[in-house]
Amino acid sequence: MTLAIICEKSEVETAALLWKALQEGLILPQNEVYKFYVGREAKDEVKGSEIVTYKFLHDRVQQAAYSLIPAEQKQYTHFRIGELLLQGLSPAEQEERIFDIVNQWNMGQAVIPTDE
Structure with missing residues (x-):
């Protein structure tokens, strides 16, 4: 899944x-x-x-x-995986998998959009 x-x-x-x-x-x-x-x-x-x-x-x-993931795309790939998991999981699954989601965001933190 x-x-x-x-x-x-x-x-x-x-x-x-x-x-x-x-x-x-x-x-x-x-x-x-x-x-x-x-x-x-x-x-x-x-x-x-x-x-x-x-x-x-x-x-x-x-x-x-x-x-096989180009180095310049790895952080974006991790960020995108975190986003897709957040969108694709039910609220109960999100709660159960919160560490997986946050871990992906942590590995992609350089590309996380900010309001600055």
Whole structure:
């Protein structure tokens, strides 16, 4: 769900985008829910409250993916992730994930708009 919010895509579209990385073993599913998305088109909806979760195969894979973001865009990317999470989560989810949101803003603090 978090990645779908950040990508500004549906969960089905996000799962489709991750399929190649999953097949290559770069990311690993943390539950069996991902199987519900296999073969679905972006317009299909998946009913249910379970969320697909993944993790990187290794920290170095995550670091390599992060290194693909140009240095001059990293702070803006973190700020934007914080904004998208704030907009995409319900108030209860925002409260539960407040540290994730603030952490993203902290990493992007140089690009936070000010009234000055």
